[in-house]
Amino acid sequence: xxxxxxxxxxxxxxxxxxxSLKCEQHMGHRAMYWYKQKAKKPPELMFVYxxxxxxxxxxxxxxxxxxxxxxxxxxxxxxxxQPEDSALYLCASSRGQGGADTQYFGxxxxxxxx
Amino acid sequence: xxxxxxNSGPLSVPEGAIASLNCTYxxxxxxxxFWYRQYSGKSPELIMSIYSNGDKEDxxxxxxxNKASQYxxxxxxxxxxxxxxxxxxAGDENSGxxxxxxxxxxxxxxxx
Numbered sequence: 001x002x003x004x005x006x007x008x009x010x011x012x013x014x015x016x017x018x019x020s021l022k023c024e025q026h027m028g029h030r031a032m033y034w035y036k037q038k039a040k041k042p043p044e045l046m047f048v049y050x051x052x053x054x055x056x057x058x059x060x061x062x063x064x065x066x067x068x069x070x071x072x073x074x075x076x077x078x079x080x081x082q083p084e085d086s087a088l089y090l091c092a093s094s095r096g097q098g099g100a101d102t103q104y105f106g107x108x109x110x111x112x113x114x
Numbered sequence: 115x116x117x118x119x120x121n122s123g124p125l126s127v128p129e130g131a132i133a134s135l136n137c138t139y140x141x142x143x144x145x146x147x148f149w150y151r152q153y154s155g156k157s158p159e160l161i162m163s164i165y166s167n168g169d170k171e172d173x174x175x176x177x178x179x180n181k182a183s184q185y186x187x188x189x190x191x192x193x194x195x196x197x198x199x200x201x202x203x204a205g206d207e208n209s210g211x212x213x214x215x216x217x218x219x220x221x222x223x224x225x226x
Binding site for chain 1: 145146148150155156157158159160163165202206208210211212213214216217218219
């Protein structure tokens with residue numbers, strides 16, 4: 001089973017709202033990722049958690065705040081977003097234990113900021 | 115200079131033909147390679163991974179890796195209209211956890 005789940009599927013929010021995206025996997029993977037993807041572009045890495053510790057933050061604005069409560073869960077807290085933040089937000093996970101590693105993507109959350 | 119290069123296409127092939135998707139890469143990402151298929155509005159789905167020089171076959175899909183030429187390709191035999199999608203090539207350094215470098219993706223259109 002290589003399933004990564006994400007909720008919600010769609011989210012519409014105003015620029016003053018606070019919302020959260022959730023991601024879950026039960027494959028025992030120790031690395032989890034957030035990506036942002038705009039139309040006709042490849043996924044753009046935002047954050048990497050390895051063994052529940054933030055390992056990579058690709059200079060993402062502070063209005064995006066990641067959280068990894070445990071090895072199965074990954075959240076992305078959103079606050080004071082801008083319309084240009086509208087995109088498909090993808091979560092992925094991988095074994096994260098060295099050597100060849102494969103990322104599996106969740107279905108994504110389509111975010112619209114009004 | 116980008117580290118994983120793909121022709122953005124579209125690549126148009128008739129149903130039943132072989133579709134050939136190509137990707138070149140720089141040294142930094144020269145360990146593992148992945149092909150993901152992405153339908154419009156959906157998330158990337160892993161099609162193939164390849165780590166060693168040569169060919170790897172899975173059903174209608176064959177991945178080919180040539181590390182000397184820094185070239186990786188995906189062949190799709192007996193192409194179907196349902197194969198119409200964007201195909202993302204990605205390389206990884208194998209440095210603990212995965213750190214994928216994506217190409218821009220090639221759009222494939224298979225006409226009935």
